[in-house]
Amino acid sequence: MPTAVQEAHAAHTTTGPGTVRVGDMTLGEGPPAVIGGAPGGADATSRPMGRWLSLRGHHGARDARRALTEERARWRGPLLVEPFSAADLPAIGDLADGVIVGAAWMQDFRLVRAAARLGLPMVVQRGPGATAQEWLAIVDYCAAEGNDRVVLCECGDRTRGAEHALNLGLMRAVRARSGRPVLVHLGTDAGLAGAAVAAGADGVLLAPEAGEETVAAAVEATALAAAVTVPTARRAAPRTVADARAQIDRVDAALAVLLERRAELAGVVQRLKPVGGFAGRDMERERRLVAAMARRAPRLGEARLARIMNAVIEAGLELAEQDRRRGTGR
Numbered sequence: 001m002p003t004a005v006q007e008a009h010a011a012h013t014t015t016g017p018g019t020v021r022v023g024d025m026t027l028g029e030g031p032p033a034v035i036g037g038a039p040g041g042a043d044a045t046s047r048p049m050g051r052w053l054s055l056r057g058h059h060g061a062r063d064a065r066r067a068l069t070e071e072r073a074r075w076r077g078p079l080l081v082e083p084f085s086a087a088d089l090p091a092i093g094d095l096a097d098g099v100i101v102g103a104a105w106m107q108d109f110r111l112v113r114a115a116a117r118l119g120l121p122m123v124v125q126r127g128p129g130a131t132a133q134e135w136l137a138i139v140d141y142c143a144a145e146g147n148d149r150v151v152l153c154e155c156g157d158r159t160r161g162a163e164h165a166l167n168l169g170l171m172r173a174v175r176a177r178s179g180r181p182v183l184v185h186l187g188t189d190a191g192l193a194g195a196a197v198a199a200g201a202d203g204v205l206l207a208p209e210a211g212e213e214t215v216a217a218a219v220e221a222t223a224l225a226a227a228v229t230v231p232t233a234r235r236a237a238p239r240t241v242a243d244a245r246a247q248i249d250r251v252d253a254a255l256a257v258l259l260e261r262r263a264e265l266a267g268v269v270q271r272l273k274p275v276g277g278f279a280g281r282d283m284e285r286e287r288r289l290v291a292a293m294a295r296r297a298p299r300l301g302e303a304r305l306a307r308i309m310n311a312v313i314e315a316g317l318e319l320a321e322q323d324r325r326r327g328t329g330r
């Protein structure tokens with residue numbers, strides 16, 4: 001059964017780009033992907049959907065086959081690899097699920113073509129300062145080798161002061177123009193993960209060394225952004241019952257994501273308060289949060305919102321008490 005986030009995101013894809021499968025990850029469909037960062041242990045609540053590895057840092061000094069075999073021992077999921085040179089391609093063909101054409105490689109057409117001939121999905125990064133035209137030219141080089149499984153990745157431009165200025169407008173335009181899934185490279189900072197997805201990205205790339213907390217932040221921000229952007233972005237007035245119901249379904253999918261997150265946070269409060277659960281109920285706090293919501297939902301108004309929020313809050317308290325009894329709370 002699809003999750004609420006997948007349902008919320010489905011609308012994104014009916015008119016969105018084509019899809020590219022990398023191992024068992026589908027880019028351009030379903031929830032936005034988070035690729036890279038700490039693989040997460042058995043008890044991790046958030047894991048990346050895929051990982052990537054660059055062989056460039058070793059300048060060819062490290063044996064690609066050995067590096068990839070080691071990575072495979074740590075990570076069984078989808079693996080993308082950036083070669084240092086054409087010499088790395090046979091190992092990548094045998095052990096990886098996709099190739100990354102790094103931002104610094106954009107002008108190396110021979111390497112791009114040789115990599116495309118592996119037949120694996122390609123993630124083509126935009127080099128600093130490169131125009132949409134130059135970026136999309138790489139896609140044509142891949143296509144010329146019979147490889148149409150291309151994903152684009154916005155990596156930003158170097159600016160004075162800030163090292164990494166992402167161009168989300170360019171990313172959005174290229175996604176629409178090329179009909180291909182697009183990722184945004186965030187490095188070790190997940191702060192723009194939600195903004196990237198809200199701007200239309202199909203996922204984000206984190207630095208391979210990004211820690212578990214960064215992965216968790218990116219997973220949460222991208223899921224929430226996908227859930228809330230899709231229903232509010234499509235405000236065309238529905239004309240039939242089926243249309244209106246389809247739009248309601250998308251809004252409900254977003255609500256489900258938010259309600260799940262709210263329950264999780266309310267559970268944290270129950271564990272931290274001196275008296276948690278129903279016994280520690282704080283009606284003044286509830287009244288204030290309803291009043292604040294009524295300012296955003298004036299047509300529903302305080303009285304109706306109070307009924308809705310009472311049910312939401314009681315469901316959260318029930319769940320928190322159940323978690324406490326079973327010792328399962330996060």
Ligand SMILES: O=C(O)C(=O)C[C@]1(C(=O)O)C=C[C@@H](O)C=C1
Binds near residue numbers: 266269270280285313
């Ligand atoms: O803020 C608190 O004290 C909570 O316990 C959280 C919460 C909520 O779900 O928002 C739950 C119960 C309280 O009556 C008030 C608010």
